[in-house]
Amino acid sequence: MENSIKKFDIKKLLVEKDLASIRKYVEQTPFNEIVLELEELNDLEVALFFRCLKTETSSELFSYLNEEQQQSIIQNLTKQEIADFINELYTDEIADVLEALPPDMAKTILLTVDKNTRFKVNQILQFDDEEVGSVMSVDIIALKSNMTNKEALELIKKKREESEIGQFYYVVDLKNKLQGCTTLEDIVFSPKEDLVSKKMTQVKSVKTKQLKAEAANIFSSEDYATLPVVDDNDILMGMLTSNDVIDIIKDEASEDIYKAAGINYENQPTTSYLKTSVLSIVKSRIFWLIILMIGSTLSQLIIQVFNQKFEESLKNVAELSGIAISSALIALIPVTSATSGNAGSQSTSTLTRASALGELKDAKMNKIILKEFSVGAVLGSILSLVNFVRLVIYYLAYDALLIHHYKFILIISLISSISLLISITLSKTFGAAILAITIKTKKDPAVMSAPLITTIIDALSTLIFFLLSYMILIPVYHIAI
Structure with missing residues (x-):
């Protein structure tokens, strides 16, 4: 075989x-x-x-x-x-x-x-599913502080079949209150008549009602394969193992990924993708897609209203005859909204990760927002400059007719670049502000999924683009508003 x-x-x-x-x-x-x-x-x-x-x-x-x-x-x-x-x-x-x-x-x-x-x-x-107590291992061997190494080793041998055997063993007092930990090596190789507490070291513990995600962060910072779990009175209740933490991290990462993609994690099946039914997948995805589609109505409304305004205001401009003004402007919207949305998504992803790792626990809200505002301003400046050069080259190469309207090319390239600068700066600031609020209110920042923020930024960037166009393009051609 x-x-x-x-x-x-x-x-x-x-x-x-x-x-x-x-x-x-x-x-x-x-x-x-x-x-x-x-x-x-x-x-x-x-x-x-x-x-x-x-x-x-x-x-x-x-x-x-x-x-x-x-x-x-x-x-x-x-x-x-x-x-x-x-x-x-x-x-x-x-x-x-x-x-x-x-x-x-x-x-x-x-x-x-x-x-x-x-x-x-x-x-x-x-315990609640999100609490450490729901995943702790309770089949552990607790060693009394007044035990000798010989007695401790006999106890471990006696209970090895019914308890989880590992490298670390926790020492408790007569009331089962955590005192510290010792190792199997110390128990085996130390003098038999010495108390286990002689080689005991202090160890960081986690609470039964502490959130699993917080416990996983503590675990990652400690050099132990297990951590003791205690109640509010420091009574030893169980232990958190590396296997438990791996599962926690896997679940937390999966949840954040699904939420960031606008997928309902609670409805997400636990079976493999290929064995999951089409109906189950649809149920997990449909809610946010509907919300995002309805949210995009705002962008649609902005485009429709301002497009009509431009058609009415510029239709009699002889200098621009033969040029589809509204079409040229509308063609610029996807670049502005998509770039701004991507910039906002970068901020939400970075801050969500930092929050999950506990890096923002003590951070001040205004510090987070100011940092992303600065990042947005620098990125926006660079991208707006690149965008201006890109558009000038694009229009001159795309249609020979536009070569005779260089002023129009420069104006709409400038409008697009300025709106890109403002939109990127605001998108990063807005994304940071929303996530900072969710963090301070102790909500899950992943709930503010990237698609939701992107949809809002789309509408905002479209509005900024048209407002700038209306404020710059029309006055330049002396059209009465």
Whole structure:
């Protein structure tokens, strides 16, 4: 048997009930690869696959699956089979499974675990999804400060099957209040009769009700593979592992990416893209697209009103006969609005990231806005100069007719460049102001998605362009307003 089994071979082995080959495949293949293979099987085949595995193996593999896959497996297994591998999971993993299931099914599964586990599961489930307590590992070994290294090592050996074993162990007093941490190396290699507290070091902790995103930032700044989780009285409740933090960062990044693209993250399916139905994808995207389309009505209205004004005001100008004035002006709008929108998006993306990393936590609102205003002014100046040269070259090369109207070329190139300078400066300032307000009000800055701000900037830049055109172009040709 080869080390790697192809997707269609798994189905064949299931039909043939080749138990030995399936188990050998699982032993020789990383779990994340197996999960990808299982996505090609139907629900019944996945359930059959799990029935072929040893209980401890199926339990470990089960924790790698997404919510839909877990729910499907549970629905296709007997109560006894569910009980067998659920009891092999860590408490936090059981809590994750129960949260993804319908209430009646979750209640049935909860009854299959022992009383102590049930208590710890309910302890985790009481926390909000955004709080650290909802993802903390509670199956940990807490060492009393008056324990010797010998006693600590015996306790670790005794509870190794039911607890998460790692490098760091937390030391508590007789009231279970966190005192510090020690390492497995210190326990093993220090004199047996020394107290564990002798080699104890201080460690930063996170609170059970602290936001996961904040805890992830703290974790990244500490040189530990785990961090202790305590309540408001510093009582040790559990620990946050690197695996938990990776999941948190992944979820936070995914949420920010979806929100920045104007996609409803709450409605976003957890299955892979190819297995997600068209209807599910539509549901997650339609809301913001409708909002943005309605928002673009403002730009449409501005263009229509000012276009009529120009047609009425310039239709009798002999010097500009033969030139489609309104068409020439309207052709400049996309460049101004798109460039301004992109500039605003850069600001929102940069500030959203900085906020997520905690860099703006203590920053003053006016400092953020002033910084982006300065950036916008410099960028706007550079881009407006490049734009002016670009337009002059463009018009002279595009239509020989315009060569005789050099004054018109210079005027509309100047109008476009000035409006670009103002629009870019305002777009960056506006984007920074909106995000600064959301940060100060402790809202998620990603909610102010880039498409929403871009839509607003489009309307603003279009208005600025037409106002400048109306204020400069018409007076130059001595037209009475």
